[in-house]
Amino acid sequence: MEQTRREKEIQELKELIIAQSWLIIKNEGWQALSIRKIADAIAYSSPTIYKHFENKEAILAHFSKEGYLLLDQAIQESLNNAQKGEAQVRAIAKAYWQFAATHVHHYRIMFGLGIPACETINSSYEMKITSSHILEAITNTLSIANNSIANEHQKLKTFWSMLHGFIAIELLSNNDISKQIPETVEDAVEGFIFTLKYNK
Amino acid sequence: MEQTRREKEIQELKELIIAQSWLIIKNEGWQALSIRKIADAIAYSSPTIYKHFENKEAILAHFSKEGYLLLDQAIQESLNNAQKGEAQVRAIAKAYWQFAATHVHHYRIMFGLGIPACETINSSYEMKITSSHILEAITNTLSIANNSIANEHQKLKTFWSMLHGFIAIELLSNNDISKQIPETVEDAVEGFIFTLKYNK
DNA sequence: TATTTTTGTTAACAGTGTTAACTTTATAAG
């Protein structure tokens, strides 16, 4: 069929837009991304981009989604090391930090660190998938500690907020952050685990 | 002296710029703030604004500074209730949350929640003043618990990151946040206090 | 009163996202 060839060409152009957009973001930051700059890079006129993406935010939303997939992947891999309970919580924290450290640009887009209209971008669907995986580790730890009072969803939110807080503060001043999880974060994670085990 | 009258007029115009800027921010969010919009509101041409502020970011930086002053004020007031040690930590957490809940726009500007160039705005000087007041409460708690191993500066960073994390996550989805400090935050604060007392 | 300084203006530059109108190219039908 000829249509599939055409469709392939369209797909390739879309991927070219994505690739060139990412190059701009990587080199100049997401705030430097502009439709005209992408158009220059792909050697097309700017309105062409609107045939592949609804608007500029849709392009950034693509990287937000991509980031959540990468994060989820990293978390799942860290859980494959057959640990149970609180060790899983520690593993997630480590994976989360390392993801943010290695994918700073993704992280900034995902959590609206500088995004004007974060509401539209924030793809809560992708966030929920990642959430469910973290939730498992927390539920696990709670049941091992016989903690039936604590709300696991609240604990999840606490855990995520904590981790995000460290990274957000880090990204406020420094552009790059240490790939090794800092003692402060590990310390805070221990405090969190404490509330999982003994705060009933 | 006639010069003071002129200086007063200049000061008044600057305050008018600030007042009208804040109106725009309050009604449409900081991302809607534009030089031309301010110019319209104060009934002057746009280049006039540059006589009073170096650029647009300087106007936002003004609100960032103002926010830090308000935050510091709230924290200091919360400490006036003659508590000592960990009660102070709890009081600060409460005050911090309430500040963010009542001054959402200030908070967004202060912590670059949507700010393109947060580096230039982030007035680390104001941040340090607030820091020193929080540090006191932490040092206090550590000494009461006879914890001489823990680094108080690290603990401060942990505490701040934690609090900010909760608020940042909250502001990502909702525009308004509950004025009452949530259980989750109080819970996390307890976990943090635990690391102050027993993590040696 | 004449001169200098300050204040505020208009106009412009170089950008931004986005869209309407038009042309060119490719596909489908007769």
Added chain:
DNA sequence: CTTATAAAGTTAACACTGTTAACAAAAATA
């Protein structure tokens, strides 16, 4: 194989953005 139709990609424009240079009007100084 030509013609009608649909899609792709273009230019030009709209309505904005921050910022600055050049100029006019008003005030302060000599």
